[in-house]
Amino acid sequence: MLRFIGLGLSIDNIPIGNLKKLFECQKIFIDSYTSIWFPNIDLLVDILVKSGKSVVVARRDDLEGSAIRRILSESRDYDICIATPGDPFIATTHSAILSEALRMGIAVEISPSSSIVNVGISMSCLQIYRFGKIVTVVRPKNGIVYEYPFDVLKLNRELNLHTLMLLEIDVENNYYMNPREAIEILLEIQRMRGEEILGKDDKIIVLEALMSSSGRIYIESVESILRRSPDEYRFYPYTIIIPARVLHPIERECLENIDRVLYIHSINEKELLNIASYIFR
Ligand SMILES: C[S@@+](CC[C@H](N)C(=O)[O-])C[C@H]1O[C@@H](n2cnc3c(N)ncnc32)[C@H](O)[C@@H]1O
Structure with a gap:
């Protein structure tokens, strides 16, 4: 078997x-x-x-x-x-x-x-019914930028849905894409296309090494993510959620306190x- x-x-x-x-x-x-x-x-x-x-x-x-x-x-x-x-x-x-x-x-x-998909949704304060397509953001390879994640984000935002994005890892080569790198890739595609899907004030939910003893979930604006130095991130798997533009009142209230959501390693x-x-x- x-x-x-x-x-x-x-x-x-x-x-x-x-x-x-x-x-x-x-x-x-x-x-x-x-x-x-x-x-x-x-x-x-x-x-x-x-x-x-x-x-x-x-x-x-x-x-x-x-x-x-x-x-x-x-x-x-x-x-x-x-x-x-x-x-x-x-x-x-x-x-x-x-x-x-x-x-x-x-x-x-x-x-x-x-x-990570159900754990991420469960801990994100957001309702599963309001998630759109899931996608993975990957590094450009041989100079080719993989634009599909941006298409998914655009579609989900048009439908006022949340977008869960896995960020590429390459364990064998010790590569872990961090949220800053992912946002930069999305903004670069946006710039090349001349579109305005993601703004500097948009909030991103960051899921960092969830369920590990140092796992964290927090919310940060695009602008603040871009101010981070790459050294601030660890060699951990990350997932980000870009919430829909209009939130359900319960989602909005919960998100305001998301830093207080705990997972206690037992x-x-x-x-x-x-x-x-x-x-x-
Ligand atoms: C190829 S997927 C595999 C997902 C796996 N099969 C699962 O069901 O969780 C791996 C991606 O999931 C995300 N991921 C996995 N574990 C994670 C964690 N503990 N915290 C945050 N993101 C995680 C990262 O984006 C990573 O690149």
Whole structure:
């Protein structure tokens, strides 16, 4: 069987049932490139290895392209698990493996978990019904600026909807786009097109390393983000939400106090070890 297991965003966000399932796998591929798991994926790898599991810390090459065939053929005879920070199918490329497995008649199980998408919405004070398309802002590559995020923002703003934007990470090369870089990219596209979708007074909700012990959520104007020095940002995953121009009164009132929204980290590494050894005994 091929099992896709969501790890949630962090140690105390991993569903207990999914943790148990991890210990039932015969071989585990831990996706270490599509997202980040806090405090770090090595901790989870250590626990699994110490309990005798066969674990591959999977880089992109291990789970994409020709490597997939090998995994699929192994999963005819063994329980192979692909474990992913966040939800396995939210903003990842794993659906290609899933459809290939289904096409080949391989038994598949999906164990979803929370994702930056629902955690971000949940902690943002905004109502899910008022979110438009989600998009990822990426760096220009080979001089080519990827303009789609701006199109999405424009469309969502026309419809008076909120826009959740994931910011590119490249874990293998230690690159984490920060909100300032994302805003600069959007403003540059706006400038090239001569449009006025995002203004300097617009407010941006910044989600920084949510669910980690130093995770934060705060609101800041475009102008203030542009005044920040890149050094003020950490090597963390960021997501931004650009709220609709007109807010529901409840959203507006909540946003005024968003700095007071807390997430209290409750499980440390030692406790995770205890839980894991309890599950695995
Ligand atoms: C390719 S997506 C994968 C999402 C993942 N599958 C999930 O369900 O959460 C990775 C992007 O999600 C965002 N992200 C992931 N974890 C985050 C966190 N803890 N805080 C803020 N943004 C996060 C970042 O924008 C990052 O580039």
